[in-house]
Amino acid sequence: MNWTFTNDRPIYLQLTERLEREIASGTLAPGSWVPPVRELAGKLGISPNTVQRAMYEMERSGLIVSRGTEGKTITEDTARIESIRQDLARQTLEAFYREMGRLGYTREESLRLAEEYSLPASGKE
Amino acid sequence: MQNIILQCRDLSKSYGGKMALDHVNLEVFSGRIVGLLGPNGSGKTTLIKLANGLLAPTSGEIRINGYRPGIETKRIVSYLPDKEYLNNWMRVGDLVEFFSEFYSDFREQRALEMLTHLNISTGDKLKNLSKGNKEKVQLILVMSREAKLYLLDEPIGGVDPAAREYILRTIIGNYNPDAAVLISTHLIADVEPVLDDVIFIDRGHIALTASVDYIREEKGKSVDALFREVFRC
Numbered sequence: 339m340n341w342t343f344t345n346d347r348p349i350y351l352q353l354t355e356r357l358e359r360e361i362a363s364g365t366l367a368p369g370s371w372v373p374p375v376r377e378l379a380g381k382l383g384i385s386p387n388t389v390q391r392a393m394y395e396m397e398r399s400g401l402i403v404s405r406g407t408e409g410k411t412i413t414e415d416t417a418r419i420e421s422i423r424q425d426l427a428r429q430t431l432e433a434f435y436r437e438m439g440r441l442g443y444t445r446e447e448s449l450r451l452a453e454e455y456s457l458p459a460s461g462k463e
Numbered sequence: 464m465q466n467i468i469l470q471c472r473d474l475s476k477s478y479g480g481k482m483a484l485d486h487v488n489l490e491v492f493s494g495r496i497v498g499l500l501g502p503n504g505s506g507k508t509t510l511i512k513l514a515n516g517l518l519a520p521t522s523g524e525i526r527i528n529g530y531r532p533g534i535e536t537k538r539i540v541s542y543l544p545d546k547e548y549l550n551n552w553m554r555v556g557d558l559v560e561f562f563s564e565f566y567s568d569f570r571e572q573r574a575l576e577m578l579t580h581l582n583i584s585t586g587d588k589l590k591n592l593s594k595g596n597k598e599k600v601q602l603i604l605v606m607s608r609e610a611k612l613y614l615l616d617e618p619i620g621g622v623d624p625a626a627r628e629y630i631l632r633t634i635i636g637n638y639n640p641d642a643a644v645l646i647s648t649h650l651i652a653d654v655e656p657v658l659d660d661v662i663f664i665d666r667g668h669i670a671l672t673a674s675v676d677y678i679r680e681e682k683g684k685s686v687d688a689l690f691r692e693v694f695r696c
Contacts, residue, residue: 345685348676349656379635383628384656385496386638391676 341382349384353392361401361412362423372402372410465492466528468612468643469514473523476509483509485667486523491660493611494640498654498686499647501664502694507647508545510664511614514645515542528611538568541610543601545617545647549589555600556585562604574607577633595626602630606637613644619653631657651687661686663693 343352360366372378375393379386393410396402400418402410413419438448469491476484484506491497499507512518513525516532527536549558555578563571578585581603583596592600602618615634619627627650634644635657648654655675663670670693678686 343656345655345688346679346683348679350676376636376638379638380632382656383632383635385659386635387494387496387659388656388676 343384348388350388350391350395353382353384353388354395357392357396358401358422359426361419362426366412368412368416368419369414370412372412374409465494466641467491468493468528469645470526471510471523472525474510474513474520474525475522476506476513476518477521482667484513487667487669489662489669489672491612491643491645493643495659496634496638496644496657497646498651498658498661499645499664500649500651500661500686500690501647501670502649504666505664506667507664508616511542511616511645511647514612514614515540539611541566541605541608541613543605543613543615543618545620547597547601549601549604551588551590553589554585555583555587555589555592558589558600558604559585562607566608568609570607570609574603577603577607581629595622598622599626599629599633602633606633609639611642613642615644615646617648618646619648619650624653627653651690652685655686658686663690665694 341353341356343349357366366372372393373381375386375389379389382389393402397404397410400415401413401422403413404410434452435445435448438451443451467490469489471487471489474484474487474489475482487506487510499510501507509518513520514527514532516536525532528539530536553561559571559574559578562569562574575585578600581596581599583592583600589597589600598618598621602615605613605615613634618634619630622630631654634646638644646654646658658675660672660674661678662672675686678684678689682689
């Protein structure tokens with residue numbers, strides 16, 4: 339695991355967002371075990387308190403579930419995961435339209451361009 | 464629960480009329496990894512030496528876990544000086560034994576594991592190790608104690624980036640919620656991800672104490688960037 343963090347925002351927020359994405363995409367599978375705090379902190383090179391805080395936020399939002407002394411797992415609530423996935427998709431699209439708007443494209447033009455680019459994009463890096 | 468591990472009240476230290484620390488008030492809590500950040504000559508090493516009793520305050524007081532520096536605090540403070548201090552002719556295994564006899568909280572097994580992991584043999588003489596490995600051995604010895612307060616004076620000063628990373632990960636790997644770690648450095652960008660709180664010290668005065676999250680959230684910038692602003696020449 340080699341996640342990088344930017345300097346301008348708290349690392350726990352960046353870690354929370356990263357974990358949300360990994361859960362939404364299924365990379366972190368429902369019901370799978372989350373590594374212990376200290377192990378994760380060591381791998382990421384960040385303070386255990388930062389990892390702890392991100393875990394607390396993830397538990398609060400229901401994406402990570404505490405299993406008492408055994409540890410923590412990713413939630414098995416697939417409806418909850420799906421709703422996060424849709425939130426993230428919406429955010430991505432909002433950012434897309436915002437950027438295209440800045441370049442002077444209407445929503446229709448943006449959509450048409452997106453259609454056009456969808457095919458070659460899969461073939462190239 | 465968080466306890467106050469290190470407390471300074473109106474702590475001052477002067478060397479022949481020159482104030483190295485000027486009425487410093489400060490608290491460090493258990494479970495926190497704290498950066499003591501300031502330019503050269505700002506008082507970092509003086510503060511650390513006061514905390515482990517190598518210097519005596521000119522006025523004010525410093526307490527560790529409630530005690531003034533002395534026999535009680537030496538038991539619970541693990542100190543990494545900013546200079547090489549171990550005898551160069553000793554073998555790594557001798558040093559481990561030495562620490563083991565000297566400190567009742569020394570976890571010998573833990574130290575040996577970490578050394579094995581680095582491919583450093585207990586038969587190696589300190590003087591034959593590279594500078595980076597020497598620093599790693601010193602840090603391993605210091606972090607293998609089950610202390611309440613770790614005072615690390617410039618632990619990543621003279622080593623290459625790979626060794627820095629190893630040292631920082633060793634500090635994280637030995638994290639204990641009952642203990643506090645105080646790391647003095649001017650290499651802020653490197654240690655920033657590991658820190659919970661920071662203390663900015665400037666010519667003997669505390670310029671700022673804050674959590675790293677607070678600085679990033681409120682100022683929208685890294686501790687490193689803020690430091691460069693505060694200490695602009």
